[in-house]
Amino acid sequence: MSKNNERKTYRIQNLSCSNCAKTYEANLKALPNVIDAEVNHAAAKIYITGEATIAEMEKAGAFDNIKVRDASERKVEKESFWKKKENYSVYVAAVIVVISLILSFTLGEKHILPTIGYLIAIIIGGYSLFITGFKNLIRLKFDMNTLMTIAVIGAVLIGEWQEGATVVILFAISEALERYSMDKARQSINLLMDVAPSEALIRRNDTEQTMNVADICVGDIMIVKPGKKVAMDGIVIKGNSTINQAAITGESVPVVKEINDEVFAGSLNEEGLLEVKVTKLVEDTTISKIIHLVEEAQAERAPSQAFVDKFAEYYTPAIVIIAVLVMLIPPLLLNGSWHEWLYQGLAVLIIGCPCALVISTPVAIVTAIGNAARQGVLIKGGIHLEEASHIDTIAFDKTGTLTEGIPAVTDIYPSDNESLIKAAALENGSQHPLAAAILRKAETEQLHYQSVTVENFQSITGKGVKGDIDGRTYYIGSPTLFENLGFDVDERIETLQADGKTVMLFGSDKIELIIAVADALRPDVIDVLKELNQMQIQTIMLTGDNERTGQAIGRRAGLTSVQANLMPEDKLNIIREIKKQHKVAMIGDGVNDAPALAAADIGFAMGGSGTDTALETADIALMSDDLKKLPYTIRLSKKTLTVIKQNIIFSLLIKLIALLLVIPGWLTLWIALFSDIGATLIVTLNSMRLIKTNNK
Template identity: 65%
Template sequence: MSDHQVKLSEQEMKAYRVQGFTCTNCAGIFENNVKELPGVQDAKVNFGASKVYVKGTTTIEELEKAGAFENLKIRDEKEQRVEREPFWRQKENIKVYISAILLVISWFLGERYGEEHLLPTIGYAASIIIGGYSLFIKGLKNLIRLNFDMNTLMTIAILGAAVIGEWGEGATVVILFAISEALERYSMDKARQSIESLMDIAPKEALIRRGNEEMTVHVDDIQVGDIMIVKPGQKLAMDGVVIKGTSTLNQAAITGESVPVTKTLNDEVFAGTLNDEGLLEVEVTKRVEDITLSKIIHLVEEAQAERAPSQAFVDKFAKYYTPAIVIIALLIAVVPPLLFGGDWSQWIYEGLAVLVVGCPCALVVSTPVSIVTAIGNAAKNGVLIKGGIHLEEAGALKAIAFDKTGTLTKGVPAVTDIVTYGGNENELMTLTAAIEKGSQHPLASAIIRKAEENGLNFNSVTVEEFQSITGKGVKAKVNNDIYYVGSPSLFEELHGTISDDKKQKITQMQTQGKTVMVLGMEKEILLFIAVADEMRETSKEVINQLNNLGIKTVMLTGDNQKTAIAIGKQVGVSDIKADLLPEDKLNSIKELRGKYQSVAMVGDGVNDAPALAASTVGVAMGGAGTDTALETADIALMSDDLDKLPYTIKLSRKALVIIKQNISFSLAIKLVALLLVIPGWLTLWIAIFADMGATLLVTLNSLRLLKLKE
């Protein structure tokens, strides 16, 4: 099934939020249970985002029945998040307290009357039943189906301990297992909170004016074209365009930019951003399900569901690993007594301990927790990573190619130098702007902007006989004099030659990556104006950081070699490729992949789409407001800036390191515990601590990814 088909089918499916998932295994069981419900044609669980998609008809009560084995709570996707009870007061944890109290009382009774006495045995049995009944139900059901998961392994081990008279240890194992499950639930919730907090960014109501009436309307009922009134200190509830007022908006929630941005007439604004000082009137442009914030949340949730390569490996490994552990445990329990005259009771006990140690909890949870946490952290910092696979690939990057215009530079030409040869600078600039007003050339707009900035009244100048000289410039009559504005080559044609000092000045400005425009008459040159595409303030620093991370940086541009080299040197990239057509960019990416294997392409997501698709990781600039960037790229930088790129690489690398640490640690701790079987030192206590300790450490290790800041 293609991604597109999955998206389509998910749109037809109804989404519900699920509370209480602890492990991927439980999510799988829940998915199968939902599929078996009457009226349900298909179901798909997204563990990372804690959601279930259902095709067909069903009710929340039915779904909760399907999730009763794990005490799952279901709510409609659109429903407000209910405040959770504090962790220590949750119903699932109360049975652990009762069970623990019974265990302590039984232990004291055992000290007083001896372990074999009936009273401590009853106490231990009660503790096992209260703390482990839900575990046994799951375990026994699985045992009947010959489905060996951790519940099955724990059930066999605990019942086995009771059979051979180790009631105390059986009860302790139940409690330690229940504690480990509760802590796992807590840490998974913590990892998911980064997404849940995104959902709470935008208000659920807004002040809307329809006709002459102002009213508070729920976001679901706001229509495109409604006028939203946003007072200072309020958050925007919807995306739209400013139709009245000027203010600064803090867009950190969407783009990760900490510096507030000024917004005025016709500027685009986003839901979830905070209005700092002015009163704004905003015309709503999107329905609530289409706003940028909704898209971000949807993409992040999809990303967390996508399996990363290391997770696919772990899941496959666990599939063969669990039955192997059951066989090893059986051999340990049976072979020494049968062949070497060992004590049955001792070796059955060792076999049970191996079952407990063999629980693949830590291993199975090692990757998803890291991925959910890293993607959630990135989203809060204004970076959208669209899947675990892209997170892992970004961590392995060897080279990054940058489009120049609009990526390393602002993409808007600006006047950088004005050199006069006779006459007043302001007068000559007024004259040039008046002539260029009739031109469509992008460089003309730079000259007009400069004249406006300097407050020059060029609109009052009368321009006659305006004429375009194709590819070279323009010609016009002002106050009965003929003036030319154009490239140096136009004046070489007019004047024959340009004096050496002027030629030198032109060459000097061109080698700095600037384009030179000339104002002159039939016989003389009056003014040079140098125009350049401005470098983004952060580009140099970002390239420097990437070079320090050991990543090869390459600039791809359609500009001429001279300009490209000037800008490339200024920004500090390690390689420059100039004079490229869009298909040449695509070939450059293929070449780089041949050389470095793992290559990212950073572009603005529109004209760079083929190159973004050909790279290992496509990174789009300015995800906020551009649907193309969100759709085509693997990673979208929500702010129109590069400064989040080094953070993304560091986060991805750290996630890769943590995933490797988690897998290695989970396997190492099990191996050490299994080796204790040889001298017969492995106890149920050590086994459960090894399993619980590994799971907890793996989860806490993954949560370190929440701490990574820019």
């Protein structure tokens, strides 16, 4: 791809609404050297293929006072809502209207001075509105700007100067409210962008210097002092400390980091001095990828948003037709007053402005996805957020999902340290995961098994190992091995196996130790599954383990059902079968279970502290491997869908009530617009409730 055809990303400010986004996108595409352009209204970003200067892009967005900056500029000067330049004309127009109202009371409504005041207020407050409205009218494009332009001009033509001026101001307030709504919803992204510092202390060529993150290279040594945030992803090469990773993974408990441990940009160094070797450029850090994924997710249209957009396409033309009928039928067929019904028709046109309806879904989606990201849950699109609310079955992988994924010794009979030392010494020559569990147990008990000499070590394939210690041959392995050797196997073995534990025996001329090993359940599994069951969600475990072990873990965890002895293709087929009757989610590690994750209605990946695989594989990633985030995500999804439905119903209901006021002739221009402003405000406040949904 040539340099001129590269896709460049820019951040923008002041974009008012989704309709303005469409207009801006069309203006950008019309620039001479632009091949293609895309506007991400939710994330306040634009993507340009081709060549365009910032001045050209700002000129294309001059109708909405749009400001453009490079995507790498993470910080932007925050401007108070009340101090925004685009609001100044509204303030001036409002003051002029108030003065004109006072003059109309003192000099009379027919006096020329109040009329001139209203005209000036209309011009100042509605200048940008009229420019856009007239352009749209020429193209026969009926959006909210067109409808408002017709309504205001119509009001002036029938002598309703005061009403026309008031409507201009109220519409400007409505636009400002919509802009404010999206700004509030985007705060979650702004908070994420502020997580990682823009500078870091770097040692390069034996010289320490503070550098901008954009200038830091892979391989540089970053020095992170206590109380400072980590600026780049990297590996600890010196020192140890506790790191608070809440901003990245949602974990509230700090994590101990030592040499060779990975640290993430945006995490907080709480105690020790660390030296970190930078492993990723600033645009490739985990926090950068999270921000990118969340921004893309917020731009993706949810099913309810697609419905609203489609509805608005028919709604606005329908309102225009109704307005024309209101203007014509009563005067022509019912001897109504032309002035009165022209006025009512203009008011109906204002009801056609779908502001509250249009923002009813995106504000809720943007807020919810941003909130989830701060809690350590990456939801890769509004469609997945909505889909999660319909889930009635969740299939779990076992190892690393329900369990820790690390076998541990749970029982030893009898408790004999001398025999355990010999068993650990024998297992020291084995590479089996169960051998590692015995070695960890010996190290925990501080048993010095390394001093024991093992001779004639030999692996017995699939059964265990043997070796000579102090002239005697010892065996450690499965009960089958000892049965083949002619030993009588203890009945306790069956009891341990029934509990889902793997049993190993150790001995020479007799069985000296019975060792039970199990992959321990994650600490919160039982509570999480109980909560999911209370939400009427079936929980199924899909495991490659044997039936006895699978059923034992299923009982301990509280699963609805267990499917064992499964190959990856078996898991895939089971998911497909479940999908025929249920909405199913699959949760796994994002690698081994990839086919099942892809086949499920929603794939949840255990994030492993932000691994690339987890970010790319699943629809939703739990960044801290915390299963408590699972019921939180479903609760958030259900609450979001409820909020969206409330917003849509309320937006339509308030429009319907306003339309019904036409029948007795009570509808006025300012009531029509106030209904839209009120709906916009309530929809915004209702959506903001999603910010308070937390993992509790």
